[in-house]
Amino acid sequence: MKDIRGPRxxxxxxxxxxxxxxxxxxxxxxxxxxxxxxxxxYFEKAWFRPIPxxxxxxxxxxxxxxxxxxxxxxxEAMVPFHDEVGYIxxxxxxxxxxxxxxxxxxxxxxxGATADPYDTRIDFTCTPGDPCYGLVQNKHLLERxxxxxxxAVFSFNDDGTFSYTSDLVLKLKATGExxxxxxxxxxxxxxxxxxxxxxx
Numbered sequence: 719m720k721d722i723r724g725p726r727x728x729x730x731x732x733x734x735x736x737x738x739x740x741x742x743x744x745x746x747x748x749x750x751x752x753x754x755x756x757x758x759x760y761f762e763k764a765w766f767r768p769i770p771x772x773x774x775x776x777x778x779x780x781x782x783x784x785x786x787x788x789x790x791x792x793x794e795a796m797v798p799f800h801d802e803v804g805y806i807x808x809x810x811x812x813x814x815x816x817x818x819x820x821x822x823x824x825x826x827x828x829x830g831a832t833a834d835p836y837d838t839r840i841d842f843t844c845t846p847g848d849p850c851y852g853l854v855q856n857k858h859l860l861e862r863x864x865x866x867x868x869x870a871v872f873s874f875n876d877d878g879t880f881s882y883t884s885d886l887v888l889k890l891k892a893t894g895e896x897x898x899x900x901x902x903x904x905x906x907x908x909x910x911x912x913x914x915x916x917x918x
Contacts, residue, residue: 727780729808729835730815733874734766734782740905743788745800747899748863748890755897760799762788762903767911772807779816781807788903808833815840817870824856829868840872864889866896880905 726732743760764786772779788800804819815831829842830851844851845867855865866887873881881904889896 726835728768728782729780729810730833730837730840730874731766731780731782731806731808732835734784734806734872734880735768736766736907736911737909738762738764738766738880738905739908740764740903741791743901743903745788745899745901748888748892748897750892753892758799759791760788760903761791761794762786762905764905766806769805777809778811779807779809781805781816784819810835815842817842824859825853825865826855827853827868829853829870838874842868842870842872844868862891875904878907880907 728735740762743762745758745760746755747758748755764784766782766784769781769783772781783803783805785801785803787798787802789796789798793799800821802819802821804817807816807818808814809816813832813834815833817829817831818827820826827844828851829844831840831842833840844853846853846855846865853865853868859865866889868884868886870884871882875881882902884901886899887896888899
């Protein structure tokens with residue numbers, strides 16, 4: 719049987735479109751109050767919505783705007799402990815996926831990856847000071863928990879779930895050492911966006 723495929727304008731971002739939930743999140747981080755590094759389980763909601771085509775001269779970017787919000791287990795009805803908002807854009811001609819996001823700690827990140835339209839794995843990376851894919855942070859973080867690099871992976875699984883891992887390397891003033899602040903979760907689709915979905 720012939721493999722019939724559409725234009726896939728959003729490239730490897732296509733499976734992301736919709737609303738997602740995941741209850742198996744694990745955050746490994748340093749806790750200043752307790753002076754220890756420990757794991758925290760979390761529940762997460764995320765949404766990814768297509769946005770209009772953006773053009774930088776002859777560069778064409780298709781993409782999504784997104785938000786990911788997480789609550790510690792047992793605190794789902796309370797204030798979330800993590801929230802990030804941003805854009806993920808796809809430059810098909812240059813095989814680039816560009817993730818721009820911020821978290822309300824005074825940290826903004828522009829991470830990049832190389833990918834083709836039907837790839838099921840996207841590997842993002844960035845380092846401070848990189849003229850292309852880098853990150854900036856506020857003065858307090860720079861002095862006490864300086865971000866040194868970020869590596870993150872988005873994976874689209876055969877069962878329709880979406881998984882990610884994130885590794886933010888920090889230089890901690892409290893310990894004088896570097897640590898890997900990591901997050902991971904697997905989410906399942908709870909709402910698919912479609913032009914006729916509001917009428918069903």
